[in-house]
Amino acid sequence: MARTILVRTAAVAVLAAALAGADPAVAGRVPGGPTAVGYGGAVATVDAEATRVGLEVLREGGNAVDAAIAAAAALGVTEPFSAGIGGGGFLLYYDARTGRVHTIDGRESAPASMTATSFIDPATGAPYAFQEARVSGLSVGVPGTVATWERALRDFGTISLADALRPASTVARKGFPVDATFRTQVADNAAAFGQFSSTSALFLPGGAPPAVGSTFRNPDLARTYDLIGQRGAGAFYRGPVARDIVTTVTDPPVADTPIGTWAYPIRPATLTVRDLAGYAVREPAPTRVGYRGYQVHGMATPSSGGQAVGEALNILERADLPRELALHGYLEASALAFADRNRYVGDGTPRALLNELLSDRFAAERACLIDPGGALPKPVAPGVPDGAYGGCAAATATEPELAGQSTTNLTVADRWGNVVEYTLTIEQIGGNGMVVPGRGFLLNNELTDFNFAPTQGDAADPNLPAAGKRPRSSMAPTIVTRAGRPVLAVGTPGGSTIITTVLQILVNRLDLGMSLPEAIAAPRATQRNTATIPAEPAFDRAALEGLGHVFTTMTEIGAATGIELLPDGRVVAAAEPVRRGAGTAGVVRPAGVVP
Numbered sequence: 001m002a003r004t005i006l007v008r009t010a011a012v013a014v015l016a017a018a019l020a021g022a023d024p025a026v027a028g029r030v031p032g033g034p035t036a037v038g039y040g041g042a043v044a045t046v047d048a049e050a051t052r053v054g055l056e057v058l059r060e061g062g063n064a065v066d067a068a069i070a071a072a073a074a075l076g077v078t079e080p081f082s083a084g085i086g087g088g089g090f091l092l093y094y095d096a097r098t099g100r101v102h103t104i105d106g107r108e109s110a111p112a113s114m115t116a117t118s119f120i121d122p123a124t125g126a127p128y129a130f131q132e133a134r135v136s137g138l139s140v141g142v143p144g145t146v147a148t149w150e151r152a153l154r155d156f157g158t159i160s161l162a163d164a165l166r167p168a169s170t171v172a173r174k175g176f177p178v179d180a181t182f183r184t185q186v187a188d189n190a191a192a193f194g195q196f197s198s199t200s201a202l203f204l205p206g207g208a209p210p211a212v213g214s215t216f217r218n219p220d221l222a223r224t225y226d227l228i229g230q231r232g233a234g235a236f237y238r239g240p241v242a243r244d245i246v247t248t249v250t251d252p253p254v255a256d257t258p259i260g261t262w263a264y265p266i267r268p269a270t271l272t273v274r275d276l277a278g279y280a281v282r283e284p285a286p287t288r289v290g291y292r293g294y295q296v297h298g299m300a301t302p303s304s305g306g307q308a309v310g311e312a313l314n315i316l317e318r319a320d321l322p323r324e325l326a327l328h329g330y331l332e333a334s335a336l337a338f339a340d341r342n343r344y345v346g347d348g349t350p351r352a353l354l355n356e357l358l359s360d361r362f363a364a365e366r367a368c369l370i371d372p373g374g375a376l377p378k379p380v381a382p383g384v385p386d387g388a389y390g391g392c393a394a395a396t397a398t399e400p401e402l403a404g405q406s407t408t409n410l411t412v413a414d415r416w417g418n419v420v421e422y423t424l425t426i427e428q429i430g431g432n433g434m435v436v437p438g439r440g441f442l443l444n445n446e447l448t449d450f451n452f453a454p455t456q457g458d459a460a461d462p463n464l465p466a467a468g469k470r471p472r473s474s475m476a477p478t479i480v481t482r483a484g485r486p487v488l489a490v491g492t493p494g495g496s497t498i499i500t501t502v503l504q505i506l507v508n509r510l511d512l513g514m515s516l517p518e519a520i521a522a523p524r525a526t527q528r529n530t531a532t533i534p535a536e537p538a539f540d541r542a543a544l545e546g547l548g549h550v551f552t553t554m555t556e557i558g559a560a561t562g563i564e565l566l567p568d569g570r571v572v573a574a575a576e577p578v579r580r581g582a583g584t585a586g587v588v589r590p591a592g593v594v595p
């Protein structure tokens with residue numbers, strides 16, 4: 001997020017001093033800016049503090065998982081509106097020792113009380129308005145982040161949960177300066193936050209968003225981190241913290257005197273201590289597709305990230321368009337993959353069906369729809385992944401969906417060649433708006449990622465709510481290997497635009513020959529099977545408009561981070577140079593100039 005490198009701590013001040021007087025043209029190329037290159041491991045996040053924490057762990061001998069969890073915990077402090085222990089996420093890990101890619105699905109799960117009609121207002125028979133569902137108990141899934149951190153460290157890390165949480169706890173206790181992004185995120189949420197005594201006490205001191213430059217402290221969160229560090233994830237999923245989460249959902253902490261007005265009733269929901277105690281992460285096999293000699297590993301369901309990115313790459317490879325049509329192919333393959341995602345992908349999609357969607361033969365059938373001479377009418381119809389492939393399928397309409405703007409992403413590599421790509425979220429910026437009283441963190445509204453009502457006409461909707469089910473995600477942490485060795489890792493926030501942003505970065509890097517920093521910086525467009533294509537103002541649309549693509553303007557899409565392992569042994573770490581106020585990349589031992 002927009003965190004300036006004019007910094008919060010002595011350690012980062014050293015970096016700032018190194019930067020002072022640097023040529024502004026190359027300032028972004030030294031550690032502390034959005035790109036870095038060198039040896040010994042690397043970290044890229046949206047936030048200078050989190051990158052600093054991750055690099056410190058690497059310098060002290062920790063591995064990529066240790067650094068990733070410590071950095072994620074720091075993001076829970078400094079980016080509390082995008083991620084934190086009230087939410088969930090998906091982590092991919094390349095293990096250099098075995099050459100295998102592992103995943104952790106820490107997605108929030110629906111409570112046992114949830115049904116297919118939980119988001120239908122019984123009074124009207126119509127779905128709740130999004131904000132009505134969001135700022136309520138109904139939207140809160142059982143958080144998966146603490147369980148993710150514990151599992152990642154237990155299975156792949158070398159330090160304790162206590163050690164991983166300590167730097168973040170220190171930041172929460174000592175505080176950090178509020179920047180413009182932090183203040184804006186509170187201001188944008190002031191009406192929701194102002195309804196709750198706990199949230200206004202933390203984020204609306206004196207009734208208003210904290211001033212830019214003031215020090216923000218969160219001692220409640222520091223204590224919660226310390227408790228989890230001392231007693232393990234069980235201290236979150238059972239006992240007083242779990243009970244406080246349950247109370248917040250079942251009896252929201254509505255203020256006696258709210259600040260501002262909110263248009264909707266604040267609805268409670270039924271979440272129980274059993275729901276919390278029963279939470280477990282899953283470790284599904286990653287999705288995997290071959291692409292132009294690379295292996296692309298992604299996240300399986302309940303995320304659609306691995307399916308949609310992987311299927312689109314397969315389609316692109318089969319379409320085999322000339323270089324000048326690469327972006328045309330990118331837009332068309334995205335639309336086709338989204339049609340299939342919407343029809344077939346949700347929590348519980350059989351693995352055999354997921355494998356069909358990712359098969360080369362299915363991709364060939366989808367690719368034959370792409371016309372090099374012009375854009376297909378949108379929306380395109382889903383295909384039929386039934387194993388019997390041949391002709392091109394005809395088109396009918398499917399439902400588009402909204403883009404989110406929350407979430408955060410981080411990428412870490414260590415000196416042994418292990419790589420972590422981790423996307424975590426509380427869904428909307430500000431989650432469901434409720435801070436758990438006395439605990440210092442916001443709850444997620446992840447269950448609003450379910451479809452509130454069926455979207456697929458006569459066909460089954462794979463993403464309707466149900467007890468214990470996890471809402472479909474678009475998060476797409478991605479690791480690319482070649483001959484078993486990692487070459488690239490990338491991920492981003494951005495709701496369903498996550499899929500297209502990851503895909504576009506891969507196309508930019510692997511097909512268009514851009515460096516990773518260029519691939520991340522390049523202007524973006526997002527075709528999610530809709531008639532018009534949101535695109536950033538600088539996206540070059542002229543040639544594509546000539547092919548019949550129709551664009552609208554979206555100011556900013558995504559906030560990616562990534563890492564590339566160069567053949568000479570160096571690592572390039574890259575974050576956004578501009579979007580969301582720029583991110584921060586760093587390496588343990590800088591060497592050379594970012595390519």
Ligand code: GLU
Nearest residue numbers: 404405406407474494495
């Ligand atoms: N909840 C979204 C998902 O899982 C992410 C939200 C966002 O990035 O804005 O796909």
